[in-house]
Amino acid sequence: MELSIRYLQKSKGCVMNFRTLCNVPSRLNSTNKVLKICDFEENARSFRSISTAEKIARCKLASLYRLLYISGWAEDVLNHVTLRLPSKTAISCNNDNQIDETFLINKFGLQYWEVTSSNLVEATLSDDAEIVSPGSNCGPVGLNKAGVVLHTALHRAREDVECIVHFHQTDVQALSALKCGLLKTSLESCILGGVSRHSFRGITIHQEERKQLRQSLGKTNKVMMLDNHGAVVCGSSVEETWQLTTLLVHAAKSQLTALQAVGGDESKLVLIEEETAQRTYETAWSGNLHGRDLTDTVSHSGEKGKSIAGEGIENEALTQKFGVRLFNSEIRRLDFMGYNTGLT
Structure with a gap:
C-alpha cells in the first residue's frame, strides 16, 4: 500500500484526494503535513x-x-x-x-x-x-x-x-x-x-x-x-x-x-x-x-501525551450513553491518522 501511494503521488489530477478517500493514515508519508x-x-x-x-x-x-x-x-x-x-x-x-x-x-x-x-x-x-x-x-x-x-x-x-x-x-x-x-x-x-x-x-x-x-x-x-x-x-x-x-x-x-x-x-x-x-x-x-458494559474502562492519568479528558479515574465501569461507542471509535481512527484529537 505504501509503495502504491508513493507511486500515485507522482501523478496529478484526481489522484490528489486518494489518501483522504481511502482513509489512509497520513503517517505513511512523513512529508505530509497534518493539521492537529x-x-x-x-x-x-x-x-x-x-x-x-x-x-x-x-x-x-x-x-x-x-x-x-x-x-x-x-x-x-x-x-x-x-x-x-x-x-x-x-x-x-x-x-x-x-x-x-x-x-x-x-x-x-x-x-x-x-x-x-x-x-x-x-x-x-x-x-x-x-x-x-x-x-x-x-x-x-x-x-x-x-x-x-x-x-x-x-x-x-x-x-x-x-x-x-x-x-x-x-x-x-x-x-x-x-x-x-x-x-x-x-x-x-x-x-x-x-x-x-x-x-x-x-x-x-x-x-x-x-x-x-x-x-x-x-x-x-x-x-x-x-x-x-x-x-x-x-x-x-x-x-x-x-x-x-x-x-x-x-x-x-x-x-x-x-x-x-x-x-x-x-x-x-x-x-x-x-x-x-x-x-x-x-x-x-x-x-x-449504549447501555452498561463492564469491559468499558477509562484511563485519565494526566501524563504527557495522554488524554486531557480528566484525572483520577481508573478502570471504572461506565454507563455508555447513546453514540459514545461509535464516537470513541472514530476518535481512535482520527488519532491513528495522525490528527491528534487530544481525547485518547
Missing part, C-alpha cells in the same frame, strides 16, 4: 486559564468537524456545527449587564478541515451572538449570519439541544426535497424516531424565522428536515449528534436507492409497520446501542 485537531500547546498563552471541561468540549467539536470533512459531508465554508459550552461563571457581555449562555462555532471562511480546538469562536446565545472569545490565529473574525440565526434559535428552543449539525449531504438534501419525507424503509430510519420538517424560506438570515424554526423542531424530535435545504441534527452531546447524523445519512441513502429500484413508485416499497418501528426505536435508545 488539539492545538492548545501551540496557543498555550491564549488558553492557559480555560477549564478542562471547555478543553474537552473544544476538542470534541473540532473532531466532529474533521469527521464530517473526511466523510465528504462538508460543503466548502458553508454550514456549521455548534456546541453549547459547559456551565461556567456567568459572563456579562452587554452594557446593560445581560447574562448570556455561550456556544462554540466555526469562523466563517474556514473549511471544516481547518477547524481546530483553539480557533473555534465562543459567542453568546443572544440574537446578535456577541463574540466572547475570537479563538486563535484570528484576523478579522466573522460569524455567518445564517448560521447564527439557525443555531441560536434551536439551542435556545430546548435545553436538551447541546450540539447541532446543519449539513447539505447530497442524499439528505435530495430527501429533503421529497414530499414523502423520510419513510420507515430501514432500521436506521426507525432509530431516528420522529422527524420534523421546516419549509424553505430562503437563507435563514431573518430574525422572525427563529420562532418558526423552534415551532417546527417541536419538543422532542432530534432531527429536522429543512425542505430543499438539507437537515439539522440536534443532540444532547457531540457523541449522540454524530451517531444521529450517520443514521440519517444511511437512512437517506437506503430510501433513495429503494425508490430508484422501484422507479419512484412508493406503493412498491415495503414499509416497516409503526408498531415495529416504535419497538425498534425504544430498543435502540434503551440499551442496545
